[in-house]
Amino acid sequence: MMFNAGTITNNGTITVNKGGTSAVTGINIVGNVELAGTGAIVLNAVNNNNSANLGSASISDGGSSNLTQDSGHTISGTGYIAVNNFTNNGTVNADVNGNTLQVGRANTNNGTYEATLGGTLNISSLSNYSSGTLTGGIYKAINTGSLVPSTIILNSGNITTNVPPSAMTVPAFCTRGVTTPKPSISPSLVSAAMSSSMAAPSPAA
Secondary structure, rough: OEEEEEEEEEOOOOEEEEOOOOOOEEEEEOEEEEEEOOEEEEEEEOOOHHHHHHHOEEEEEEEEEEEEEEEOOOEEEEEEEEEOOEOOOOEEEEEEOOOEEEEEOOEEEEEEEEEOOOOOOEEEEOOOOOOOOOOOOEEEEEEEOEEEOOOOOOOOHHHHHEEOOOOOOOOOEEEOOOOOOOOOOOOOOOOOOOOOOOOOOOOOO
């Protein structure tokens, strides 16, 4: 499937690799593409405990194209997103238990990046994330979901989980930014990259 330059409006569901086979399957982005509408693209890579299988469901380009996902649209599932520059104003959700959705190459998150239902969202080359500091966007790890990378200082990003405040813990490597203003903390508090290594949060300043 190919998305050519311009606006693609999707109000339904597009499933990439519906059969979940090992064949390389994907959406090829050509030029500058805006992904609009209220629908979803579901990536359905073959069981990808082996990262080599991520390519069985992908959104990619030939090296110089850009994709912008609008606020009402969602990309979910397991596979990879790898275009020259990906701007997310909507939702990217890794929601397949035990599997990974990888966002590679240059990307900016102005919307929501989330990992739910045991999925892992692996994010690299994120423009909102520099020298261990995350700024902007919403990031969620819910119902055993995991976010990667894990070494994050929170300045103005918003990272939440559905863990009750009374039981909330955050990884030792996750700290609040020291800049002013400090981030607002949601009722579920702050977490990043829910992993097996946890430590109690520091008191709010």
